[in-house]
Amino acid sequence: MDWTAEIEAAAARIAGHVVRTPVMQSDTLWDRPVALKLEQTQHTGSFKARGAFNTLLAAKVPDAGIVAASGGNHGAAVAFAARRLGHRARIFVPEMAGPAKIALIERAGAALTVVPGEYADAAAMAARFRDEQGAIEVHPYDAPATVAGQGTLMLEWEDQGLDADTVLIAVGGGGLIAGAMAWTHGRKRIVAVEPMSCNALAAAMQAGKPVDVPVSGVAANALGARRIGSICFDLARAQDVQTVLVPDGAILEAQKSLWQAHRLLVEPAGATALAALQWGAYKPEPGERVAVLLCGGNIAPDPLS
Structure with a gap:
């Protein structure tokens, strides 16, 4: 697949539908300056709107509408995009999505079903709905249109003057980091950061293939994929992407430091990549620009709900 062409087409397609999110440099979060991309300011509070809009704008949506399974952020993005484009949407989420993300989906106007269990259980019900009703499914991470949409983030960041050797990205199912890898083609070092308690990419890289992993922890409702997507795995293996793991405590400390230093309110998943620097899971070389x-700001409980 010509990912460069796909991502450029996606960027043109979703222009005007998504936010061009700001960037900044911090001199206080770590012992060297760190460039930040504030994608928590995207529609519905995460990067997921990019893939959702790209999928729906590129497809013919049937009368049965749209269906998606989500840990929360993807469902909110699909619901938002569907409403903006005039389509019906049905979203399936696991109980672990939490009240803040469930409320966000409800505010976006989609029909919502809360499923006992994990994301995989919600995904099974969404697939059954798709097959029975004839709805179009918007996959949260393992579909070319989703990956191309998420890849527009890195295209945009480079257009904003990203001057870094290494970019740290949190990983759940792998759609976001797959888009980054697909766009950069090794021009920058991409480091995958996962919680110790849900690490589907690291497990896959060690096993040589995608495998199921247990899911738990403070970031599980955003990064809690039981198995890494095949698109992400293939790109990560081809580019020999480094994976690092961080504990829940380091994620929460990174989340706290973003608020205290810059009044940036992010969810645990949104702070996971920073935790790799602050905790020392990733140790840059001298002079390496990071x-x-x-990636997301849907904190629970929502302090202003």
């Missing part, structure tokens, strides 16, 4: 992607 950037961190803040």
Whole structure:
């Protein structure tokens, strides 16, 4: 697949539908300056709107509408995009999505079903709905249109003057980091950061293939994929991407430091990449310029709900 062409087409397609999110440099979060991309300021509070809009704008949506399974952020993005484009949407989320993200989906206007269990259980019900009703499914991470949409983030960041050797990105199912890898083609070092308690990419890289992993922890409702997507795995293996793991405590400390230093309110998943720097899971070389992607801001409980 010509990912460069796909991502450029996606960027043109979703222009005017998504936010061009700001960037900044911090001199206080770590012992060297760190470039930040504030994607928590995207529609519905995460990067997921990019893939959702790209998928729906590129497809013919049937009368049965749209269906998606989500840990929360993807469902909110699909619901938002569907409403903006005039389509019906049905979203399936696991109980672990939490009240803040469930409320966000409800505010976006989609029909919502809360499923006992994990994301995989919600995904199974969404697939059954798709097959029975004839709806179009918007996959949260393992579909070319989703990956191309998420890849527009890195295209945009480079257009904003990203001057870094290394970019740290949190990983759940792998759609976001797959888009970054697909766009950069090795021009920058991409480091995958996962919680110790849900680490589907690291497990896959060690096993040589995608495998199921247990899911738990403070970031599980955003990064809690049981198995890494095949698109992400293939790109990561081809580019020999480094994976690092961080504990829940380091994620929470990174989340706290973003608020205290810059009044940036992010969810645990949004702070996971920064935690790799602050905790020392990733140790840059002297002079290495580092950037961190803040991917989501749907904190629970929502302090202003």
